[in-house]
Amino acid sequence: MSALQSDQTASRPDGRLLKALKGECLSPPPIWLMRQAGRYLPEYRELRAKAGGFLDLCYAPQMAAEVTLQPIRRYGFDAAILFADILLIPQALGQKLWFETGEGPRLDPLEGGAAIAALDIGNVEAHLAPVFETVDRLRTALPGETDLIGFAGSPWTVATYMIAGRGTPDQAPARLFAYRDPVAFQALMDVLVEATAIYLAAQVKAGADVLQLFDTWAGVLPEAEFARWSIAPTKALVARLRALGVRVPIIGFPKGAGALLPRYVAETGVDAVGLDPSTPLSWAVPHVADKTVCQGNLDPLLLVAGGDGMVRAVDAILEAFDGRPFVFNLGHGIVPQTPPEHVGQLVKRVRGE
């Protein structure tokens, strides 16, 4: 992985996240947490109340940057992650998107091939310009040692929402669509690969040091479909990003991939992989950590519960990956009812303070 470098290395040395992603064994490992900027923080809720809707916040660079910085100030994480949403891409492609209070995202579902053909890639970069401005502000405002993570949803996961129009227990509508009309679904993957490449390349140009691809719904796919709709589009996206000159490390996070994780690592070209909470350490170390940099995987609910159970689980993770390049994280995003003091205790435990 020595060929990897931040696109802004001229201006700053690698932070601890970048070092680990490039293969350095750090003790303690770098730590950041998925959804570290969010509703569990009172300062987030306060700013969110002023911002109007959730999407307004995503598109307001000054406020989005402030929200991104809040957990850095509080906990001194090794990395900040851009405050945005994986569904900004469908919106940039022309699909109607809104958030129902307390219920999550809603989109006008894509009904078939004609709706997919109508998606317009020409507007993506302009539509998402406020996000790039947020990144730019962040790279200036962040402490020099703090790496900045840009992100997007993987094509499969974004497509599941575009087809269903919402989150569902197992994203059956998209799975069924793909079974019934794989040609139209492939066309959707192609559009998403290109749009997401444009989006992420611009994030890196604006100052992102690392990229993460969230494939939250990878785990609902059988092997053949996992290869076709999770691995192949991710591989195409990574290749497209490299072709666009992006050289920063890319973390793939195929949640629920289970025994398919080694195949994902071998075939997609990602530089590191996020492990979900169900991934057993005893299996991940020989089958995944021997091949790539791992990131994870504390159960977010243990962070809610706190106490000795959390401490034991943290120590088990640290011990399992001791002596390897590793990034400490949760196995999924922080949940809103997390007590902020537990996050502080977690950071201290990981850092041996």
Added chain:
Amino acid sequence: MSALQSDQTASRPDGRLLKALKGECLSPPPIWLMRQAGRYLPEYRELRAKAGGFLDLCYAPQMAAEVTLQPIRRYGFDAAILFADILLIPQALGQKLWFETGEGPRLDPLEGGAAIAALDIGNVEAHLAPVFETVDRLRTALPGETDLIGFAGSPWTVATYMIAGRGTPDQAPARLFAYRDPVAFQALMDVLVEATAIYLAAQVKAGADVLQLFDTWAGVLPEAEFARWSIAPTKALVARLRALGVRVPIIGFPKGAGALLPRYVAETGVDAVGLDPSTPLSWAVPHVADKTVCQGNLDPLLLVAGGDGMVRAVDAILEAFDGRPFVFNLGHGIVPQTPPEHVGQLVKRVRGE
């Protein structure tokens, strides 16, 4: 597995499911489908409309037996599975249970240790007597070559509903409860092990030839919790059943277990294991099928879609397990929108007709 035998072997020879579960390689393999009796069948919907509520149907032996028989008449599956619900056990323990139309089960959530201590095991067998009568009627009514499967939820999965009071996207309430109060949660596991053993032993006494344990929510557990709340109670339940004289084969179905499946097989004592649709065949054959009899694992949505995609997936499953003892099934239950003619095509394909 040669020590296993049906408790009613005196009266009938093993059917094809029993033979496969005892280690015979059958070509074609036996086939049955999870939720093969259900809403996708017009004859089920018709009878259901007459029965009143879903629970009324579960407790009406004549109608429950009729519903169980419907898919046997239509498709000639190698096995029938008792029509019942995994939440009859909480109800038998005294927890209030009802079904909201179109929304699924609701229970008065168990709030803590006192509510768990109040669960009453003394009434379980009497409360569930109509289920045993259904089994008895079925064993008489079924064709001699058709094996009869009894079932229950595994303690973990049943407990997730008892704590949350309903199905949730990831059963977080029960996971959090177990983190916060593992002593009370263990007490709940102990009650469920004993109640479920009583329930299943009585099903076998009434004529069930095979038992299946549904651990639908096993996949949300990290490794340590999977060992504690899925494996250990399942192992205790299997041991308790054997102590009660139950000798029929037991199929475990820890949905979403992923890379933890070999550990589940090695430690629980089940005689066969159900694979969910996400379990890769290329991994399951060397890591699971070499140790135990496998059952699975067509994606239920492929049965909805039908056509060439379904045929290819069926053939891939048959080829992967060729020459091993194997039971063809879905990787999860049939969904209501499944066209009944696709089920017929599936059975023909598996049987090479």
